[in-house]
Amino acid sequence: MKMFHSNSTFTYVFMVFFACATGIADENKKAPWFKKALVGLEVGPTGTERGPETGKKYAANFNGRDIVQKTIEANADYLVIWARDGWFAYYDSKILPKPEGMGKRDILKETMEEAKKHNLPVIAYCVVQYGSRATRENPDYRMVDSEGNPFERNCFNSGYPEYVEKVIAEILKYNVDGLHLDMLDQGFGPPYGCWCKYCKKLFQEKYGQEMPKGITWDKDWDRMLEFRYDTSARLEKRLTAFIRKTAPGVTVDYNYHGNPPFSWRVGQRPVQHSHHGDFITGETGIWGFSALGVGLNARFYAAATPGLPVQVVMQRGVRMYHDQTTRPLIDMRWELLTLLAHSSFVTIVDKTAYDGWLDPVAYDRFGKAFTDAKARQEHFGQPVVEDVGIYFSHRTRDWYGRNEQGKYFRSFQGAHLTMVYEHIPWGVVLDESISLKSLKRFPVIVLPNANILNKNEVELFEKYVEGGGRLILTGFTGLFDQMGNALDSSMIENLVGAKFVRRMESLDNHVRLGKGNATLPTLSTDIRKNWPFLVKGPAVVWKPTTGKPVGELLQPDRSNLQKEGRVGFDWPLSAADPVGPAAILNQRGKGSVLTLAASPDYATTSEHRIVEARLLLRNAIESFRPTPLVSIDAPKNVEAVITHDKETKTIRVHLLGYLAPPTTTPPKNRPFTLPALIEDAPIFRAKIDVQPEIVEVKVLNETTKLKRTKQRLTVQVEDIHEVVVIQYR
Ligand SMILES: [Zn+2]
Secondary structure, eight states: OOOOOBOSSOBOOOOOOOOOOOOOTTTOOOSOHHHHOOEEEEEEOSSSTTSOOOSSSTTTTOOHHHHHHHHHHTTOSOEEEEEEOSSOBSSOOSSSOOOGGGTTOOHHHHHHHHHHHHTOOEEEEEEOTTOHHHHHHOGGGEEEOTTSOEEEEEOTTTTHHHHHHHHHHHHHTTOOSEEEEEOOOSOSSSSOSOOOHHHHHHHHHHHSSOOOSSOOOSHHHHHHHHHHHHHHHHHHHHHHHHHHHHSTTOEEEEBOOOSTTOOGGGTOOTTTTTSSSSSEEEEOOHHHHOHHHHHHHHHHHHHHSTTSOEEEEEESSSSSTTSOOOOOHHHHHHHHHHHHHTTOEEEEEEEOOTTOOOOHHHHHHHHHHHHHHHHTGGGSSSOBOOSEEEEEOHHIIIIITTTOTHHHHHHHHHHHHHHHHTTOOEEEEEGGGOOHHHHHTOSEEEESSOOBOOHHHHHHHHHHHHTTOEEEEETTTTOBOTTSOBOSSOTTHHHHTEEEEEEOSOSOOEEEOOTTGGGSGGGGTTSOTTOOEEOOSOOEEEEESSSEEEEEEEEEOOOHHHHTTSSOSSSOOOEEEEEEEEEEEEEETTEEEEEESSOHHHHHTSTTOOHHHHHHHHHHHHHHOOOOSEEEEOOTTEEEEEEEETTTTEEEEEEEEOOOOOOOOOSSSTTOOOOOOOOSOOOEEEEEEESSOEEEEEESOTTOEEEEETTEEEEEEOSSEEEEEEEEO
């Protein structure tokens, strides 16, 4: 639930939410609750997220019976109820006080009694990090910064885990179906790392040396990062084992922060911290992740936990949690249905009014959104088609990104944006769990500035290509060592089929296609030939050996003012002379590698994001992609998710229209506006070309117009979501 911190430009309040449970263990030993769950609610009070709220009004009407009844009316499959936050227990605890306004009531008891009548699974929400009262009462639990100053965040190597277990043991006595353990981070803001006596001792034991004195970005800091990662993982393992032992059958899940935009600071890796519960739970929402982040989060979570269900959490508020606002129905439906289309199950977080009042408008909308989603339930949950793997290198995140992880995320996110805009089905490949098998799932893999690769990764990529895989490399991929230092030579010259000459110092680099175009004619589709265009981002000069050059990379002009140091390089200047090829196509074994000297991925999310830069990446991918199951032509504001049920020979094309109207000038940080809320259903057309022979096609919405001409389908949709269900022979 909560938290945190800020730098000078923004303050994020992070919250947390919830979790899960298993239903009715003794009555029927069927599948655990989450296997059948599609949608749920998490309900918690508002008031303590910024401190220990006092007085008789706070949470006075926070009432388990009402919450369960409203949850049932809203057609939710389960309820996550707050049992413990940073300051209070909402049940009779011997460890923590209840808010004064609750009097003698016990919310967990009220909730369980009412839920039993309705067979509603109940998951108890329990804070882990930011257990502020525990920290104040037990100063030994505090983290300590590198200067030796304690601060109010819980150290997982102190006696705090034992305290958490005691709280969990109390909650488990209520026969809840599951526990959602929230915030297993080690800080979203400074200070980073803990130098308390427990950590110092453990570190010494493990590494035979003292901790580094601070953030040193050297071998010692590498150990420190490892130490932090292991600390988080150890706590998750410990709490899971405790719950399994104390109450077998009760589910456990952790709020996950291994995905972008989170970095090493949080203390989580994409894979290492993803699978200690019964399923992964992650947040989403435009407030912290962008509109594109909704689908990206869902797929990232799935990539981190192959085979496990994915729970994604969204919020009711127009800005974030606890803000006492309610989004329009269609805005909520867009996010909910996007997540469901990506085969997640979804929890909406409701933070009640200060006194615990439940906003009737919010519950009306939850009910409508859930009822609508459940009417489409049979069309969710099938395997998502992923033609192209986007490679995510957490080592690059940590050691190239260092204190500016955006330097790396921009490339990963630019590759993702390209897939969505161009309606190319994509998935995520994680460096932590790389194997030949994980690579072979994808006919094409893109490495968007995966700058730090190790020997094992390079060897696997070579095998992948030799066996017929197709690889696209951009920018500085493979040009940094494990500690994030620039290399003098490249580890991937054999893949590229070229000799590494140098990294460009400039970011305002240009590409011109035309020269050598016959080698890969489709690279210039929709881009004017012999025209230099800006591809802002890292670029490399290569000298082809076995590879064939395509197009030219051009260095930027430099004005005299720039040369004299009176003007910086932030703003792009025009193209000057060619310095190397724009791309190199290298055949190797049965596969091939296309190396883009510039970074169209980075360019696409930069402030100078011309469309042609994105088209360059699209063309590279389309040049390599085998004939797809279905090809989709739809506007850029429409996300397509394709699922394929091979058993029933059914392809489903989910079309999700995003429609945020224009916004006005913000009062600060111009021009960085918040996107507007969706109030109107978009109307859009999509063309779908189907490869296998179509037997039957249907759509779900009455308002959708569907036309079929042989293997081509044309739909006009008047909603934020439609599913084109294609039966083939
Ligand atoms: Zn510590």
